[in-house]
Amino acid sequence: MNTVIRNGRIIDPANQRDEIGDLFIVGGKIADGSQLSTFNSQPDEIDASNLIVAPGLIDLHVHLREPGFGWKETIETGARAAAAGGFTTIVCMPNTLPAADTPGTIAWIRDRAAEVACVNVLPSGAISKGLMGEELAPIGSLKQAGVVAITDDGRCIQNNELMRRAVEYARMVGVPVLDHCQDYNLVGNGVVHEGYWSTLLGLPGWPSIGEEAIVMRNILLADCCDHAVHCQHISAAGSVRLLREARGRGVKISGEVCPHHIALTDDAIQNFDTNCKMNPPLRAKEDVTALLEGIADGTIEILCSDHAPHAQFEKEVEFDAAPFGIVGLETQLGLFLDLLVDKHKTIELPRLIEMFTVNPARLLQIEAGTLSVGRAADITFIDPDLEWTVDAQNFQSMSRNTPFDGWNLKGRAVRTIVGGKTVYPV
């Protein structure tokens, strides 16, 4: 099927394109207009007036929970949530059961995704066997099996020598290393940001230095091994300062920010709402300010959700015992548009699209995130002015653990196309 998308504002940061125009799809790929005439049938037309037409968005930090935790989310439902949120490519984390630490499990995930997922699902592989932080996983075979990155996300390798070897192997086989930055000795059993609210509520504190110490370790390793290390879900002001300094002298270090870390601060936990319990935790106002500055000056160049579904019965327990994390695929674009572009005016729309397309694609070295002729027709239509209310009961995700239910947001994805086919709305 051939399609013409008419009169949209086409924003394609990879090609420095920002103009009102038409976009053509022939045979599931982006085409130039002349290719349409080689077909006899009349193409479908989509009116994109007053909409942004962007390359399909990429979220490089998603928990799809399969294999092993199918009551929280499946590859099928997670992919539908991605499509509803405007995402055409997602990278799933390896903390499944079994952990994604062998080529067999990676093959299973890819086969399952090919069968049931309506968006592109790219697996990441574990750094260490069983995410135990003791022995390296077979990084070369994982790469051959198709992983786009390695990470122990959810856990963090404490042994710096082991992590150094991981970064060296990753460099040899050509995959980036993503890291969940948490020093176990400094953090202990912390569940909320160590500060005013942890003291007042008597909850164990998760200090900023527990993240900063590992960000510093990763900077040293990226520098020493001359290879890309990417710090996941950065939450603390000190981490932004460390990244800024290291990137300024050319170290291959990067960081990502999730919407909850700029939308909320640790005062949100005062009612012991377990949907405000995440790892790393919601932090103080100064941290939010520093994250916004880091996004504004390019220190932070990637945004993501850390979509972490949990069933209601798992979150309906006392704060200490509840699992960390919230769902994010269906709220993140709206939150970032609302907060970064509309409210705080931290960045403009093309920059936000860049942070969800060409920047993650470059880190992962994947062929996605542009509207160049010949690429797969993965396209996200965004209405930046649409005002809407988050309704968790309507999520495509199997889980509803969000602190944003009922929030009024401005801007969202209104149509998602993968390989030339509309996957949202369906």
Ligand SMILES: [Zn+2]
């Ligand atoms: Zn994590």
